Amino acid sequence: GEDVEQSLFLSVREGDSSVINCTYTDSSSTYLYWYKQEPGAGLQLLTYIFSNMDMKQDQRLTVLLNKKDKHLSLRIADTQTGDSAIYFCAERISPAGAGSYQLTFGKGTKLSVIP
């Protein structure tokens, strides 16, 4: 079955880099996502990576994908206090066949940024 695993907590100092890790199980996943959730808010898509890529960079965000190990990571450079939030890794699955795509989420990693 599908399962996405993440560490639950990460604490970093302001200005340092943060690395959030995730493992997934469905080798047929075509897209993998990182979402950010701030307190009391819905999920906001940060970035995604297609499965035929091994790296994607978007300003302060770098996503690394190791498809062989089914390992995904999100690196946030120069972490700011505004980056404090819960970060969810998600994989795209197609349980009902072609034309039906869904997301399976991990439990989220709570990032705390120390000023």
Next chain:
Amino acid sequence: EAGVAQSPRYKIIEKRQSVAFWCNPISGHATLYWYQQILGQGPKLLIQFQNNGVVDDSQLPKDRFSAERLKGVDSTLKIQPAKLEDSAVYLCASSLVALAADEQFFGPGTRLTVL
């Protein structure tokens, strides 16, 4: 562009009572999702609509949960009767379709507390 709207934002009820949540997706989005997010966990898909048809409701507890999307726009999710374990945030999301890398846009959620 207006985002996904949900109401109410908060609801407190006693067990065995009924409750309904409403979602208005982004205009033109054909696909609508309802997720349940229990505290400390990632969102879990309950039901997925494509226009006014159900694509997947395999994780919806149909003995007490129901959802509809009349006219393929707004959607309501109902719980009748509620149990203590239904306490969670109920998130609605929408996307243009459910293909390719279509982004799911999330609403702010409805926080349900069952006493």
